[in-house]
Amino acid sequence: MRIGQNPSKVKGSPAYTPARIGVASLTYVPALEGYFREACDVIHVHLESLRASLNEDCDLCVFDNGSCPEVMDFLLREWRLGKIDWLFLSHHNLGKNGALNWILSSMPNEYIVYSDSDVFYRKGWLESSLEIFAAFEQAGMVSAQPVLFDFLHGQGRTRRELAAQPGVQLTTVDPDPQFVEEYCDGINASPELRQQFRQQSLAVAVNTASGTRAVMSATDMQFMLRRDIARKMVPLPIAGALTGKDAIEIPRGVEALGGWLLSTEAPLVWHMGNSISGRPLPEIEALWIDESHQPGASDLASKREPVGENSGKIRLKYRLARWIRRSPGLKRLVERLYGGLFGLLYEEQRVGGGKP
C-alpha cells in the first residue's frame, strides 16, 4: 500500500531539461583479447577527449551493445563518477544500426551526436560542426573530420544540390598530407587505398556570405544530426552487427530526407582504431596532463547554475545540494533527517492522502 505522499509529486520539484547537445557513444567489446586487447584504454581516451573538448554542457549517453564484464565495470565506474549521463546496457549485441535506432529515436536533445567509441575528439569540433549547420540550411549529417571516402559511390545528391544553391561556391582543396596518413592509419588502409587517398582532393562548399567551408561528405563513424531528421530516419534496417551495408543506410537516409552530407575541413576528430599508438600519441598524453584543468561534461553539468529571477536563492540551494552530494556524511545526515520527518508525518499513522 502507499504510505505518505510521494515527494516527487510535490509541486515545484525541479524538472529535467535536456542539454541542447546530446552525444551518444557506442561500445562493443566482447572480450579484452586479440583485436579488442586495448579496447578499454581506447574507450577511456575516447571519453576523456570528448569531455575535454566540450565548452558547452552536453548530455552524454553510452550505449553498450553487450560488452564483456571488464568493459561494463569500467563504464559503470565512469557512470557512478557522474561522467556519463545515461548508461544504456544491452544484454546482447543489437548491431550498430539496432543501437542507432534506439539512440536516434530516444535522445531528447536538439542536436544528436553519434560516435564510435574509438574516436578521439579535438577542441573545436562541436563549434565547427554547429557553424556548418548554421551556414548550410539543409545540413543533415555533419562529421568533424574531412571525409575522403564517398559512401554513396557518386550517387549522392549533396554535391549536385549544393552546386545549384545560390550563395554557395564549390571548390577543391588538397588535404594536409599528415591528415591523410592519420586517416589511413585509423582505418588500416591498404597501400593501394593509401596511395589513392594521397592523390585525392576534397570537394568543398563555401558559404559566400559567412565564408564557412564544408567538405561534401560525411562518415558514420562520427556525425551530428538535428533531432527532427534523426527521428524520421528510424528504423534503420539491420543486416548485421557492423556491416558496410548498414553503414550506408545512415547517409542514404539523411539524403532521402533532403539533408546534405557535410564535414569540417579540419580534422577535429581522429579515428584511433583499436590501438593507441601512432602519430597523435602526444595528444593523448597532453590529455592526461591537462585533465585537471579541463572541465568535463559532468563538471560542466554540475557547475550549471540557474540564472534569472530569484537566481541568488536558487543558486544557494544548488550549491547546498552539490555540497550534500559530495559529502557522504552530510548525505547520510540529510537522509536520516528526511527519514525522521517521514516517520513523524506518516510512518505510524499508516494513512496517506493520495487520490488515484
Added chain:
Amino acid sequence: MRVGQNPAKAIDQVPQPARVTVAVVCYIPFLSGYYSGSLDVLQACLQSIWENTPQPYDLLVFDNASCPEVREYLTRLHTDGRIQYLILSDKNIGKGGAWNMIFQGAPGEIIAYADSDVQFRPGWLERSLEIIETYPNVGMVTACPLRTPEKFYSSTLDWARQETLATLEQGQFMSWEVFKEHNDSLGVEEVTAAQWFDESHDWRMEYRGIVAYAGAAHFQFTSPKRALSPVFPLQMDRPMGQVRLLDQILNEGGCLRLNTPEVLVRHLGNRLIGAGVATPAQKASKTRTRGFWDLPPVRRVLMWLYNQVFKLYHK
C-alpha cells in the same frame, strides 16, 4: 591506429528483439522514509513479471537515478541476463522523460509499461494482447478494472456507441472488494473510497466475444508501439504528475483506452503491506496516538521541511 580487422564485421546476424518489450521505470533515491520499502516492492514487481509472463518478451528497466543499493541490484540482474536492457540515468529526468526515451526507442512492436510498484498476476499479458488484437485502434490496455475520469476515454465510448458489433453497458460491474483493494494501495481512507465507489460506475463493452471496460491508467498499460509513436515526446515540466498528457492525447487521437474486467495487475504502493509480505520495519511499526505532531500547524511546518529536504536532495 587500427590493427587487424574488427571481428564484429563478420557477425551477419544479430538477435531480433522480442515482439513485446516489458518496460519498468524506477526511482528510489534512498532507502528511508517514503522509499524505505521501495526496494522490496521493486523486487516483488520484477519477480512477478518473471513468474507470470510465459510469452517471449524483453525486459527493459529504466533507472531514474536511484541509490547505489538499487543500482547494484539492477546491474546484477542485467549481468545475469534477467534484464535485457538496463538504462541507468545519472539524474532523475522524470517519469515523462523516461517515457520519452523508452517508448521511442524500445524495439518491441508491443510495449507493456509498469511503474516499479506493480505486481503482475498470471494471464496479464495474454488478456491485454487479446484486447489489443481484437478491438480496433487500441491506445492502451490496463490489466485491472479501474474507474478513471470519463473525459479521458470519451473516444472509447463514442466508438462503442457507433460500432454495431459492440455492446455497451453502464453499471456497477466491479466489486467493492476490487475497488477497495486498489484504493488501499493508494493510501485512500475506506470512507472516501466507499463514497467514490457509490458515486462512480463502470462502462462494460463486448466486441467479437471479448469483454473490456472503458478507461485505462498510466501506472500500468500495454500499448502497440504504433499508437504511442505519434504521441511522444511528451512535454513535461516536473518529474511526476503530468503523465495524464498521454491519456489525453490518446483519447483526443481517437484511440481506445480499455481495461480488463479481471484483476491481473495490482498496485503495491511503497510498502508490501497486504501483499503477503511485510518488511521488518513494517512489522515493528506501531500505531501512534495522535498528539502534538498531528496538530495542523505543526504538520504544515513538518511537511514544508520534509519537502524542502527532499528537493535539496533531489537537485
